[in-house]
Amino acid sequence: MTIFTAIDVVLFAILVACALGIARLRSLYAAAMLSGLFSLTCASIFVLQDAVDVAFTEAAVGAGMTTVLFIGALALTRSRERVTLPTRSYLALAVALAAGGALLYATADLPAFSAPDTPVQQHPVTERYLLTAQQEIAVPNAVTAVLASYRGYDTLGEVAVIFTAGVAVLMLLGKVRGTTERTPSAASGGLQRHHRVLRVVSKVLMPFILLFAFYVQFHGDYGPGGGFQAGVIFAAGIVLYALVFGLNTARQTLGLVALRLLLPLGLLIYAGVGVATLLLGGNFLDYNVLATDPVHGQHLGILLVEAGVGITVAAAMILLFYSFAGRGVSR
Amino acid sequence: MSALTVASWALIACGAFFALTGAVGLMRLPDFYTRTHAAGITDSAGAGLMLLGLLLQAESFAVAIRLVLILLFLVFTSPTAAHALAQAALQDGLKPLLGRRR
Amino acid sequence: MAGHYNYWMAIVLMMIGLYIVIAHGNLVKKLLGLSVFQVSVFMLYISLGKVRGGTAPIIEAAYTSYSHPLPHVLILTAIVVGVATTALGLALVVRIYEAYGTIDEDVARAAERKSDPR
Numbered sequence: 001m002t003i004f005t006a007i008d009v010v011l012f013a014i015l016v017a018c019a020l021g022i023a024r025l026r027s028l029y030a031a032a033m034l035s036g037l038f039s040l041t042c043a044s045i046f047v048l049q050d051a052v053d054v055a056f057t058e059a060a061v062g063a064g065m066t067t068v069l070f071i072g073a074l075a076l077t078r079s080r081e082r083v084t085l086p087t088r089s090y091l092a093l094a095v096a097l098a099a100g101g102a103l104l105y106a107t108a109d110l111p112a113f114s115a116p117d118t119p120v121q122q123h124p125v126t127e128r129y130l131l132t133a134q135q136e137i138a139v140p141n142a143v144t145a146v147l148a149s150y151r152g153y154d155t156l157g158e159v160a161v162i163f164t165a166g167v168a169v170l171m172l173l174g175k176v177r178g179t180t181e182r183t184p185s186a187a188s189g190g191l192q193r194h195h196r197v198l199r200v201v202s203k204v205l206m207p208f209i210l211l212f213a214f215y216v217q218f219h220g221d222y223g224p225g226g227g228f229q230a231g232v233i234f235a236a237g238i239v240l241y242a243l244v245f246g247l248n249t250a251r252q253t254l255g256l257v258a259l260r261l262l263l264p265l266g267l268l269i270y271a272g273v274g275v276a277t278l279l280l281g282g283n284f285l286d287y288n289v290l291a292t293d294p295v296h297g298q299h300l301g302i303l304l305v306e307a308g309v310g311i312t313v314a315a316a317m318i319l320l321f322y323s324f325a326g327r328g329v330s331r
Numbered sequence: 332m333s334a335l336t337v338a339s340w341a342l343i344a345c346g347a348f349f350a351l352t353g354a355v356g357l358m359r360l361p362d363f364y365t366r367t368h369a370a371g372i373t374d375s376a377g378a379g380l381m382l383l384g385l386l387l388q389a390e391s392f393a394v395a396i397r398l399v400l401i402l403l404f405l406v407f408t409s410p411t412a413a414h415a416l417a418q419a420a421l422q423d424g425l426k427p428l429l430g431r432r433r
Numbered sequence: 434m435a436g437h438y439n440y441w442m443a444i445v446l447m448m449i450g451l452y453i454v455i456a457h458g459n460l461v462k463k464l465l466g467l468s469v470f471q472v473s474v475f476m477l478y479i480s481l482g483k484v485r486g487g488t489a490p491i492i493e494a495a496y497t498s499y500s501h502p503l504p505h506v507l508i509l510t511a512i513v514v515g516v517a518t519t520a521l522g523l524a525l526v527v528r529i530y531e532a533y534g535t536i537d538e539d540v541a542r543a544a545e546r547k548s549d550p551r
Contacts, residue, residue: 073523092456100448112436165517
């Protein structure tokens with residue numbers, strides 16, 4: 001039993017305990033916190049399995065934004081759960097056992113974990129992504145190269161999904177009520193006298209958080225990072241500001257008008273790069289034609305595309321938070 | 332085994348010990364405010380000592396400067412988080428347990 | 434067979450998530466179970482790409498063996514799509530609560546049937 005296996009087993013045990021806790025707890029705030037812990041432990045497992053980009057994104061998105069959204073939704077609704085009916089529990093248990101049994105039977109065909117000669121590793125596309133990419137694209141982070149260039153269509157679709165989610169949540173919860181309509185709630189007024197330490201430290205740390213978001217955005221070519229992580233970190237900085245100083249102050253700093261312009265701007269940049277490559281004579285999203293030297297064209301294309309991703313993701317996450325926080329506490 | 336490696340492992344072991352202490356305290360201490368203190372121990376002493384130990388083993392300047400920045404960020408945010416937690420509980424009306432628990 | 438324990442753990446977590454989604458009537462609890470399910474699926478995929486002795490897929494001169502970058506790319510997309518779905522689901526839950534005064538599925542369905550008997 002190697003150290004790797006021991007750490008793996010311990011982390012999985014923590015995950016199973018978290019999942020069972022989420023299932024059994026009737027207090028939904030505690031369940032939301034446990035789901036944040038679940039995501040963070042999964043990020044540790046991802047690091048253990050060499051998926052550093054994915055771990056970065058899972059920690060930022062799962063342990064950060066999702067927990068904030070759940071708590072925001074719980075503040076607007078109820079936070080305790082009714083007792084589950086026994087018939088439903090048995091049905092769910094039967095379905096879970098049947099599906100789990102079928103999946104476990106199917107994994108017998110999967111190759112052994114971390115073997116170097118699996119079909120995934122032997123496929124010729126592996127050599128294309130890892131070796132040939134260094135001559136064609138010359139970006140050290142293979143994940144960024146694949147994400148932005150080789151599989152750029154998928155990423156375009158994903159940015160469209162984020163945009164759609166932002167628009168849909170705006171349509172559902174969009175009437176962001178300020179303090180003019182209701183009594184000033186804590187969400188819009190911010191923390192006052194008693195939280196001086198929090199306000200000072202947040203104000204000191206905010207520029208570094210936003211700077212770190214930009215660093216992650218532009219350093220995504222050379223290390224773990226890229227548009228998604230940068231967008232989420234930027235949004236997390238603004239969410240911190242809104243939580244400490246109040247939603248109204250945050251909306252004066254980065255208002256709804258600016259965000260509603262930024263949300264489609266990233267998607268337009270991404271699709272615009274594709275249209276530009278069409279007009280310059282190449283295929284859609286073929287970055288080679290963007291500059292005289294194909295490698296430089298690839299670099300330029302990846303830079304623009306990741307910028308588009310970062311802009312839309314940041315705007316969407318901030319709009320999601322504004323929509324939930326601005327709905328007004330209805331209790 | 333150079334002195335630097337020994338010192339580094341000693342610091343990491345101390346950090347792990349403090350993290351364990353924090354976890355035990357979280358379960359065993361009687362009151363919310365004392366448990367917040369235990370959680371703060373995990374964050375500041377545990378993680379801080381481990382980062383110092385890793386700093387002694389850093390291979391290049393780039394890695395070392397990143398570890399120093401993480402340590403600085405932790406020094407700022409961990410006490411603030413513990414303070415915010417305790418302050419929020421006090422605002423909500425939770426009274427600290429003074430004297431012996433009956 | 435010991436080489437498959439990662440997949441089994443991911444499947445166990447998936448099934449716990451599926452149980453939470455089906456068994457609980459509370460809508461927010463269902464969304465929490467869905468996110469547990471999603472993250473377990475991610476773990477299954479990522480474990481398929483790992484190579485023993487390899488390192489993260491950031492090309493450096495000193496390393497020859499890398500974990501496969503393609504599962505990482507797919508799961509990066511999936512994580513962000515997951516948060517989009519969760520946010521939309523939570524927005525719907527908030528609107529359901531404002532319409533029916535409850536976030537329990539059975540109570541909401543009964544209230545809807547009473548108000549709209551078609």
